[in-house]
Amino acid sequence: MIVFLPFDDPFAKELGKNMKEEDFQGSFHFILPNGRFFSGDEAIPYVIGALPGGRMPQWILLHFPGKKFLLKAFYRWIVKYRGS
Numbered sequence: 001m002i003v004f005l006p007f008d009d010p011f012a013k014e015l016g017k018n019m020k021e022e023d024f025q026g027s028f029h030f031i032l033p034n035g036r037f038f039s040g041d042e043a044i045p046y047v048i049g050a051l052p053g054g055r056m057p058q059w060i061l062l063h064f065p066g067k068k069f070l071l072k073a074f075y076r077w078i079v080k081y082r083g084s
Contacts, residue, residue, distance in 0.1 A: 002050050041068075041075035 005012035007025050015031050016024040023039070030043035030050075038046050049058030061067060 002047070041071040044071050044074060 005015075007013075007016070016029065016037075018035075019029075019037070027040035028043060029037050029039045030046045031037040032046070037043075045058045045061035048054045048061065061071065064070065
């Protein structure tokens with residue numbers, strides 16, 4: 001299950017209690033049930049992996065040569081066009 005929460009939500013604040021405030025507010029985060037979290041472009045494969053049919057695309061994104069460049073570019077695109 002994926003739950004989208006604004007950073008000022010009390011439950012979100014509880015989940016992000018181990019993060020610095022500026023890091024917490026600086027990007028989106030994907031938090032696993034065990035408490036491990038991924039932020040910004042590093043979260044994209046995990047968000048995709050949590051979707052139906054997303055395990056194979058997640059594996060590809062985690063093992064693809066040049067993945068850092070691709071994920072950073074995709075994240076910049078998301079940030080640029082969010083809310084448009």
